[in-house]
Amino acid sequence: MMLWANTNLHFVLVGTTLFGFSAGVLGCFAFLRKRSLIGDALAHAALPGVCIAYLLTGTKVQGVLILGALGSGLIASYILNAIVRHSRIKEDAAIGLVLSVFFGIGIMLLTHIQHLPMGNQSGLDKFLFGQAASLIGKDLYLFGGLAAAVITVTFLAYKEFKVIAFDPGYAETIGIPVRRMDVLLTLLIVTVVTAGLQAVGVVLMAAMLITPAAAARQWTNQLWRMLLLAGIFGAVAGSAGAIASAVAPRMPTGPWIVMAITAIFVVSIVFAPQRGILARVLRQFRNATRIQQENVLKTLYRLMEDAPQSTPTVDMVRRYRHLSIRRTLHLLKRLQRMGFVSEGTRPEEWLLTADGRTRAEALVRRHRLWEVYLTQYLQLGKGHVHADAEEIEHVLTPELEQELEALLGYPVQDPHARPIPYSRDGGPK
Amino acid sequence: MTTEAAIAVRDLTVAYHRRPVLWDVSSNFPAGHLIGIIGPNGAGKSTLIKAIMGLVPVASGEVRILGDTLKRQRHLLGYVPQRSSVDWDFPTNALDVVLMGRYGKFPLFRRPGKKDRAIAMECLEKLGMSSYADRQISQLSGGQQQRVFLARALAQDAEVYLMDEPFAGVDAATEQAIIVLLRELREKGKTVIVVHHDLQTAADYFDWVALLNLRIIACGPIDQTFTAENLRATYGGRLNLLTAIGEELSK
DSSP states (O other), X not given: OGGXXXXXXXXXXXXXXXXXXXXXXXXXXXXXXXXXXXXXXXXXXXXXXHHHHHHHHOOOOHHHHHHHHHXXXXXXXXXXXXXXXHSSOOHHXXXXXXXXXXXXXXXXXXXXXXXXXXXXXXXXXXXXXXXXXXOOHHHHHHHHHHHHHHHHHHHXXXXXXXXXXXXXXXXXXXXXXXXXXXXXXXXXXXXXXXXXXXXXXXXXXXHHHXXXXXXXXXXXXXXXXXXXXXXXXXXHHHHHHHHHHHHSXXXXXXXXXXXXXXXXXXXXXXXXXXXXXHHHHHHHHHHHHHHHHHHHHHHHHHHHHHOTTSOOBHHHHHHHXXXXXXXXXXXHHHXXXXXXXXXXXXXXXXXXXXXXXXHHHHHHHHHHHHXXXXXXXXXXXXXXXXXXXXXXXXXXOHHHHHHHHHHHTOOSBOTTSOBOOOOSSXXXX | OTTSEEEEEEEEEEEEXXXXXXXXXXXXXXXXXXXXXXXXXXXXXXXXXXXXXXXSOOSEEEEEETTBOXXXXXXXXEEEOOGXXXXXXXXXXXXXXXXXXXXXXXXXXXXXXXXXXHHHHHHHHHTTOGGGTTSBXXXXXXXXXXXXXXXXXXXXXXXXEEEESTTTTOOHHHHHHHHHHHHHHHHTTOEEEEEEOOHHHHHHHOSEEEEEESEEEEEEEHHHHOOHHHHHHHHSGGGHHHHHHHHHHHO
16 A cells, blocks of 8 residues: 555554553543543643743754643643632633633744744644644654553552542542642643644644543443553554544644544444443333333233133233234234243133233232332322332332332232232242 | 540541531540441531541641551551442442452552452452452442442451441341441451431440530440430530531631
């Protein structure tokens, strides 16, 4: 491929991948500590630092500019802390204040630089939205070093960061220096943010800290896996940005990187096995089907209770539950496969099997027990208890049912004077 | 043994934004007892144990733990915060949370090892939670989460335990498990201080109580302290004066 001939792309690719990985890992702790937006503030705050470093030294040497960014980032985080500690302004408002004032100063300085002779060649505007293609080999050593340092420190301080993110108060009581570790975390964030300035730019930096963490959380319930996944997601997004930048060199890279990581995020939100939207919809759907099946069982029981001589038909069940014939038949067939119902002697007739009767009795028992409970303990009129019991009967666990039975003293009738069916081994003792 | 104070609090005053929430609290919590801190909502019960643990800034006063300062004796304290104080949707399992109880035993940047995992497992076992060790913590019931928190404090192997409302909103089985554990700790000569707001059960659970409502109303063995008069003073009307002065001070 043509692109591989471009040796600079190799540098850029390695650089952005390293940056993406370390941003993803670090972002997890900020995310879990509920401090995601700190990264945003620190990134915006880097801009005036970069400009001042350029104005003072007149060079574009990466190391110098990064020192400037580091400096103003740290000042911003110090001010942020001071506002929260010494006034009644809350952290979210303080972040907004600090972010906008630093960014405002940054833009003023940037405009000033661009009006200087030679200033428009400074290329500082690339720090706004990122231009990965402007990275060169020399920069790579710097970024590589920064990324490696971030990953090493995170690895070493894993246990401290973990307990602080989960329960900072407790962490303090077991003697972990919470405040110093928070400073360390802020330092690491500032470092990774400045490392990524050229690739992503200050404006969109927050996405590289927050989005990989949010996406990774979807897939796992273990912290170390989340860190690893977030790192990989960040790396993928970073390299996608590098490639986009090589294909369209005049485009800023930041937006591409953000698009890539957002795509990963959307996939995670929708398709993740347990926490994903799709999984949830499926669970709800299965649950709804289960409830409908249980309702059909219960209806057969009720129909036979009211008219013990006749056999219930599909049409009777359908009318009782307000279901379509197709749906009713479908549910009955499923119940038949599970061994709870069988077809009667004449067409359209359905009967409960012994297993089905036990299941239906359990449901009816829970329903009626709950009705008794509501009328006795919540003093509800008996006209108001049916609808509630319709829901509760599907969620009551056997343990709760036993507790309810004991509490009510094994009543024989529900408030509507219908008998409460007890199983042979259960019932009053 | 019972005369030695596990925790001695002298003239402790704590204020939030200049509004005092604890006024000049002085009391001795004797070692080897099961102690309840009892009082109505907003009486400063949680604040008192947080102040003992150094989690809230103290305006004035002194706290001594087994005869020495908090700084030197921190490792002897085990803390059980309120269950609602953390976000349970954290990516970790029950065993890992209990393992956090061991974190204070290592220097910075060192990890707990096999032995600590065994201890953590033992602590889960003691609370009847060993079969939930691998369970993601958000999937535990409220009572189970509370038991995990207790197991974590247990893993610290402390001398004095401070617990913030461990009985709040737990099921009957958990309540039973907790009370058995507390008595066991007392048998072993540990001191357990529990913030509690249910008067009905307090007399069964504790052998020593501190009645608190912004100030200490009474502190001593339960049969002498838990009197109708003291309870009226703790829960009844005339404290509004302190609150009103507090409001004034905060302006």
